[in-house]
Amino acid sequence: MSNAPHPLVDRARRLAAEVLAPHAERVDREGLPAGHVAAVKRSGLLGASAPVAHGGTAAPAAVRREIAEILAGACCSTWFLETQHHTPVRLLSEAPAPVRDRLLRPLAEGELLAGVAYAHLRAHPRVRVRASRARGGWRFEGRVPWYTGWGLNDVMLLAGVTDDGEALFAAVEAREQTGLRPSPPMRLAALTATRTVSVELTGLKVPDDAVVLCLPYERWAAADRPRNTNAAPAVFGIARAALGVLEECGDQDAARTARALRTRLDRVRRQAYALADHPVPHEHVAERLALKTRAYDLMRAATTAAVVAGGGRSLDLGSRAQRLAREGLFLLVQGQTANVREAHLGSLGHPGP
Ligand SMILES: Cc1cc2nc3c(=O)[nH]c(=O)nc-3n(C[C@H](O)[C@H](O)[C@H](O)COP(=O)(O)OP(=O)(O)OC[C@H]3O[C@@H](n4cnc5c(N)ncnc54)[C@H](O)[C@@H]3O)c2cc1C
Incomplete structure (x- = not known):
């Protein structure tokens, strides 16, 4: 092989x-x-x-x-x-x-790039994006709180909930048009570069042949809920990049810390990916959440160590350490769901070693 x-x-x-x-x-x-x-x-x-x-x-x-x-x-x-x-x-x-x-x-084939506007479905009905029947298609109303890639991507996968309680996903051109208006790009602690906006929908018309998926909301939610309980690869990516910063420092203290964190990170990564490959996504949820939280902890430790090792110059906006630390902050909330939030807050509230 x-x-x-x-x-x-x-x-x-x-x-x-x-x-x-x-x-x-x-x-x-x-x-x-x-x-x-x-x-x-x-x-x-x-x-x-x-x-x-x-x-x-x-x-x-x-x-x-x-x-x-x-x-x-x-x-x-x-x-x-x-x-x-x-x-x-x-x-x-x-x-x-x-x-x-x-x-x-x-x-x-990469001719077109797509973005998504569906995380608000997880907060339904507190956050409402409504899709109601219109002649030959659907009418969208409400406010999408987050849409990344405005002006950079071509297609928006937009989701709303119908009056019959179905989750409806449609492919829409990602440009300003009648019934669809973006906010200015948000200024954020990290990922401002991604041109993330919120989107006001005031009767956006979407034809039937743009509908990608339509199914009862509860069925969608039941399939979606376990998805984010797994540790995200990006968390390991940021953590490993921070360990790289430590290793490149050229001093023994930084190298020792990097070695210790890498051993722990590799173990959590192996366990998390084994569970991600488990064929039944709604089984072992507590274990998945515990590993996800552990991955967050190790990412935070790695990015913090990279900042500490660099001293004051880590705070320069040109330094890799501060960028990784801020990007790590973003990953702590990206794709957050109620059970991820609860598990993470719960573990942060436990007394440390
Ligand atoms: C920079 C950035 C870019 C993003 N880009 C996109 C994008 O392109 N497309 C997209 O679809 N999403 C995007 N998101 C949204 C993202 O994926 C998450 O869904 C989002 O960060 C979590 O949702 P929220 O912050 O709006 O919180 P909420 O929707 O308010 O809450 C998140 C979850 O926690 C639960 N919750 C909140 N408060 C409580 C509470 N008090 N008690 C119990 N449960 C609670 C909610 O029910 C929900 O399940 C982006 C987010 C950020 C920060």
């Missing part, structure tokens, strides 16, 4: 080394340039989760995790823009033929 890395992992490494890592601090301060988006589109990575029959590579989950670690560790903003794309691709693979045949291949 060959030990050569999967070709997509190779491509991710090249993209990370040649484009992402060398410019990550500048991108963090100034925003994602068009050149980064073009490089991601050209990379072949956008088809990683798409079926081969539709122009994708259908790469195994372990390969997709490794790609996410590599990209997130090199430039979290570029990774986050890239990773949004895979949910629309996944849903389109199972979608009705008209929308699938129109969009799946261009998305898989």
Whole structure:
């Protein structure tokens, strides 16, 4: 059996080394340039989760995790823009033929880049985006609190809840149009570079043939709930990048700390990925959440150690350590659900060693 890395992992490494890592601090301060988006589109990575029959590579989950670690560790903003794309691709693979045949291949081949506007479904009915029946399609109303990639991506996977209590996902052109207006890009503690906006929907019309998925809300929620209980590869990517900063410091204290953290991180990563590969996603939830929390702890320790090792110059906006620490903060809330929030707060409230 060959030990050569999967070709997509190779491509991710090249993209990370040649484009992402060398410019990550500048991108963090100034925003994602068009050149980064073009490089991601050209990379072949956008088809990683798409079926081969539709122009994708259908790469195994372990390969997709490794790609996410590599990209997130090199430039979290570029990774986050890239990773949004895979949910629309996944849903389109199972979608009705008209929308699938129109969009799946261009998305898989990197001609188009997609973003998502669906996290608000997890806060339904507190946060309402309503999809009501209109002639030949649907009318969307409400406020989408988060949409990453405005002006950078091409297709928005927009979700709302119908009057009959169904979760409805549709593919919409990601541009200002009648019934869809973005806020100015948000200024955030991290990932400002990703042009994240909120979106006001005031009667946006979406034709029936743009509907990607429609199913009872409870059925969607039951399938979605376990998804985020697994530790995210990006957390390991940021943690490993921070350990790299420590190792490059050239002093023994930093190197010793890096070694100790790496051993613990590798163990948690192995256990977390073994559970992520478990065939029943709603089993072992407490264990999954415990490992997720442990991964957060180790990421926080690694990024903090990188800041400490660098001293005052770590606070320079050009330093890798402070960027990784702020990106780590973002990962603590990315994709947060009620049970993740509860488990994380619970573990933070326990007395330390
Ligand atoms: C920079 C950035 C970019 C993002 N980009 C996107 C994007 O492109 N697309 C997208 O869909 N999402 C995006 N998100 C949303 C993100 O994925 C998370 O869903 C989000 O951070 C968590 O939701 P929220 O902060 O809006 O909190 P909420 O929706 O308010 O809460 C999150 C979860 O915690 C629960 N919760 C909240 N408060 C309580 C409480 N007091 N007690 C019990 N449970 C509670 C909620 O029910 C919900 O399940 C982005 C977030 C950030 C920070």
